[in-house]
Amino acid sequence: MKHRNIVQFLRAFSFNDCTFLVLELCPYGSLMEMVKKRKGLTEPEVRFYSIQIAGAIKYMHSKGIIHRDLKMGNIFLDRNMNTKVGDFGLAALLVTGKDMHTIRRTTLCGTPNYIAPEILEKGKKGHDHMVDIWSLEHRFAMLTSKPPFQSTSTDEIYRRARERDYEWPTMETAGKLISSEAKDIVATMLEDADRRPEPDSIVQHPDEFGPGHDNTADLFGSQDPSSTQPTDLVIFYQRLGDVGCWVFCDGHLQFNFPDHTKLVINAAGTWCHFWHLPQDAAESLAKTGTLDPKSLDERSTLSYPLQTLLNFQTKPSARTTTTTRRRPEIPADLQGIPAANDFRRKIHFIKDVVKEWVSHGGLGNSSMDRENRLMWAGHRETVNVKIPTKMTWVTIGARWGDDRLSAYVDPRNPTALGEEIDEPKRFARSHSS
Structure with a gap:
């Protein structure tokens, strides 16, 4: 058998009346x-x-x-x-x-x-x-x-x-x-x-709204089980409080936010696929801290150049000269969706994450210090949820180690860290800039 999710058999040999199998290293x-x-x-x-x-x-x-x-x-x-x-x-x-x-x-x-x-x-x-x-x-x-x-x-x-x-x-x-x-x-x-x-x-x-099966295959090419395309392979996973981040071998990023939205950005940072809540549901969440479960089944995707999504409500400017780089007209019923779903603030958060990776020396190397830990301050459910709730900061698969820290946080004030749940576990890793 040969499949990317099955341990590969390499060879077998006998020595001193024993049989040995050589298998793929995990x-x-x-x-x-x-x-x-x-x-x-x-x-x-x-x-x-x-x-x-x-x-x-x-x-x-x-x-x-x-x-x-x-x-x-x-x-x-x-x-x-x-x-x-x-x-x-x-x-x-x-x-x-x-x-x-x-x-x-x-x-x-x-x-x-x-x-x-x-x-x-x-x-x-x-x-x-x-x-x-x-x-x-x-x-x-x-x-x-x-x-x-x-x-x-x-x-x-x-x-x-x-x-x-x-x-x-x-x-x-x-x-x-x-x-x-x-x-x-x-x-x-x-x-x-x-x-x-x-x-x-x-x-x-319906549970598979998430990495692996959520129309991402249609956006990034075939996900045939025997495929070796780098779009399928995760370099590492990082959790920043209640935000999840995946980095793939071809360089594209995926961020899942606690308001049940998701951004997938290509390696060049020029194109974005935005899984979002309906506008009225997103506005209600921002105002009341509650979310109708039915709205999760009504999520849709916007796929545009990143700059277009950042300026969704801005009308294309009139030009006196012709150009082939005219920004597309956005249908009126879609124009308010990015703002209602806190899109611009999410992009700023992603920029802060990447900026910290750069300043600390590599992908996935984020500060675990209490005063510098990255936290998402945007919309999330704050009613009928456990208060305080447990949030975790961890990186899995990056070469910086797999330190894990958890703390109690009040979702109504998510940037204020509460009591630490477990002590820092350091594995030959430096978090200083």
């Missing part, structure tokens, strides 16, 4: 290690990694292979912090013989927390490729840092899995709000085998 360990260290990932991160894993599953299944032990401990992180599915020790072929006859497997195998109920039936009907879809329940663990059916005994885990007996943590216990879309997509994976979605259906789920 220097950042497993997804489980990162989730344990971070005590859960953000929803955008879970979306990003889940898209990659779904692509690997689709490829395996197209080859007639089922993994049967998909869990975070068997999903690894390469040097660009992309996922790689590995450890095929329990994998099996679903097709056999010259006629490629499809068969169902009956072996009881896997890790208790992620075993599909049909595997537990011990040979009654057998199981097929849908056991790998069930294992994608690890989205639950990625968000909460605990498997959904975790219990004190294996028998109790199996009972809970058969009965789909699990509960999402509340905002008070989890320290964050988990969206209904994120919960719904996990529920679809825990259906009976004949009702579980295929990988293509998973990436089309």
Whole structure:
């Protein structure tokens, strides 16, 4: 098998009665290690990694292979912090013989927390490729840092899995709000085998509004699973309070803001794709601190030169001479959208982030000092949210290390840091300018 999200087999050899396998190096360990260290990932991160894993599953299944032990401990992180599915020790072929006859497997195998109920039936009907879809329940663990059916005994885990007996943590216990879309997509994976979605259906789920599947493929070219285009590969991820930042190999940047908007800017800084709220919803959020959940389904995208978006409400100037660089006419019903969605302030924030990278010596090297930590002061929900809320500053995948700091912040006054939650963890990294 050869796929960008599967650990590559390089060669095998024997020595002193032992067989050795040479595999692709994944220097950042497993997804489980990162989730344990971070005590859960953000929803955008879970979306990003889940898209990659779904692509690997689709490829395996197209080859007639089922993994049967998909869990975070068997999903690894390469040097660009992309996922790689590995450890095929329990994998099996679903097709056999010259006629490629499809068969169902009956072996009881896997890790208790992620075993599909049909595997537990011990040979009654057998199981097929849908056991790998069930294992994608690890989205639950990625968000909460605990498997959904975790219990004190294996028998109790199996009972809970058969009965789909699990509960999402509340905002008070989890320290964050988990969206209904994120919960719904996990529920679809825990259906009976004949009702579980295929990988293509998973990436089309409403929860996948985020990096990996949100029409970005249409804007930046094909995202075929076997593609090696640099637009697909993340150099590093950075979180600045409640703002997420991704930097891709081709140089384009993506910033996700807490008002559920997103900016993707090309490497030259000349073109911008802006995922935004409807104008009335954005204005209501700015005025009242509340957001109708229905407005999240009504988000749209503006794709224009960056300078045009910054001057959306300015009419093109009349010129006495002809020019081929005339700014486009903007439809009247669109002109107020960037301002309502705080677009200009978001661009200034992005400029501040990049400026700090430059002054500190490289991409991703942002100050972690309390007095200099970058914080987004713009619009966000401030009603019916946990106050104070936990915000985190961390960089993953950049060569500066992976320091992580968290603090309590009142979303009504987001630039005032509250109590630090954990002590600074320094790994041979300097944050001074």
